[in-house]
Amino acid sequence: MKQLRDILFLQTFGIILVVLGHSFYQFPSDTPFIRWIYGFHMPLFFFISGYLLKYVHGDLAHLQLSGRTGYMARKARRLLVPYVVISSLFFVPKALMSRYSVRPIQLNLHDYLDQLLIPYHNVFGAYWFMPTLFLVFIVFILARKTLGRHATTTGGMVALGALGVVDCLMPFAKDSLLNIVGVVFYLFYFALGYQYQASRVETAIKKANAAMVFITTLALSVLLMYVPQGSLTDLLMALNGILMSIGLALLYERRGTHALDHLFGYTYTIYLYSGFFQIAALQVLLHFVSLPPVVYVPLAFLMGLYGPWAMKKAWQKLRH
Template sequence: MRFHWIDALKGIGIILVVFAHHKLPVALDTYIFSFHMPLFFFISGFLFDFWKHTASAASFVKKRFRSLIVPYFGFALLTCLFYLLLDIGYQPGVTNIDFFKASPAENIHSIVYALGPLISYNPPLWFLTCLFVTELLFYGFAKKYYAEPGKLMFWLTAVGVIGYLYSVYVPFRLPWNADVALTAVVFYGAGNLFRKFIEPEAWKAGEKPRDNPDYQPGLKFRRSLLRVWKFLPGILTLVNLLYFGYLLHFPTPEEMNMNVLKYGNFFSYYLLAFSGIFTFVYLFKNVRSSKVLEYYGRNSLIVLALHFPVKDILTKLIVLVFMIDVETYYYNAGFALGLTVLNLFCMIPVIFLINTYFPYLLGIKRPSESSESLRTRLKKFIN
């Protein structure tokens, strides 16, 4: 079953990611970073159907490796080559990009370790390895507690506390952003539980009867949530709007960035993240979906992986064509919005090319030569 409102929600999420990677006014930057990456983990959890993967854990790991880790290394190497050629062509014999100032061995280590700060030429790729670890972590808990949502919530909360303590007291990072996954799994689990809240049949696979003992805890949990849900969207939306209003009057430098383990205060971090998430969930679930947002939502992986180099190309072109100092437009929301729109427009042919001719970059097997004609593919692409 395809949730069009979820596609649209992913669309606005990836647009916020692109927008936030420009220099924004402090208030706007802090607001977006308070929830935009937690939102993606929430959506990923919502879309995960545990009952489809109960037969074989090895098969689950293999599928997730193909859909997340293969794209990570594919796009990491592709964009690394792009920036290397750009650096060589810009000033032969002079290294301008910090990543290439290190030795080749250090560069390989950085790509394999997969931390955002290490892959500085394309840091958004950190999300792919982090999501992979997050899904494995959630799957491990789900294997034991999926039919008991109360226990599942308890263990996810406990892991979230461990993740926060790790960010405060441990001075080193874990490969593949496993340290971030300790926090991300809370949002992932919340998304999965939310789907079961709006789809009670999802508590048990297939045609399991309602008197099944494994089915009952889910129904009881849902009934409990229904009592709270009458008021929760309004309360969280109010919190979200008050927070944004506060930032407009008292701009506060960004204290929340999952990529670098910056969470600020434990309670306010989760409150603000969930208030932002559910504000947009409630909005997109109750308004008519947008085809444009759905399009970018369906192709969010490509946008995530390539918007950074596209941003750099656009910035260089603006400097060369208009002879302006881009730094004078830093922290200008209008300028950032314009670049974001240009970036998303430039992504359209890139998305088409990758989906049509290079799907293996997304972990998808290349279509056979006898597959649809270019005209048919274009129709599917547009629709």
């Protein structure tokens, strides 16, 4: 990963957008800046995951799936174990403090199972990503391994196009079991990242004028917000946002910038624990103190970003 500074930047840029998006407490979802963030930040994470899968494991021919040290077990430990353990530990406190919550829950078995099996209903709304990414990994790898030597570049591009069409035609629903609808939806961006890695497109973009790529796609991302909403517009916003992020990553690297380097490698920790700090800053504090958005948005953002970062820093010092 230290060799992939552009990917480290993309992960960091993505998690900054996630934390920032969650900081706009009680803002309507159609607020322009929130729409802009949510137009591409999660597709970007699936794109990165697909890219890294290809970078690390190539054509997947020799990837061992089963067994205690197999790929499925490793991914389950990284994604599913935290999902179940943290959600279970905080189910009771969340239920007892539901009056402070945006999404109240009841202290019963139904709501407990519901928040595990319907990821968007989880006690931490952002945790839907973990089981969804796990299933995307498994579905994609099994499909590639089943095709074996028949999984050609041309075939991959055809499959990618088919997944894009499905995304445009399939109604998105957040209440499907294990977020199966979300798995199908985000599979396109994961496959896109896999196909992009070491492709001619990646080579061409890396040779392009990074500033021009970023400025052009940034302007287009603003224009797309004023296009009538629909599945095709959403797809274009996501693809444009991913390309814009890549352009920004290239700019960051070519200019020799290091402003965000201190966050490199902390993305997953921030994702897992930012919710705790933001709950303290938003859903609890604002019930006792009246603060304007100009105060609580930056407060929630800084706490969500640097609370987990400081926590991991402290843990690393204790271990040494």
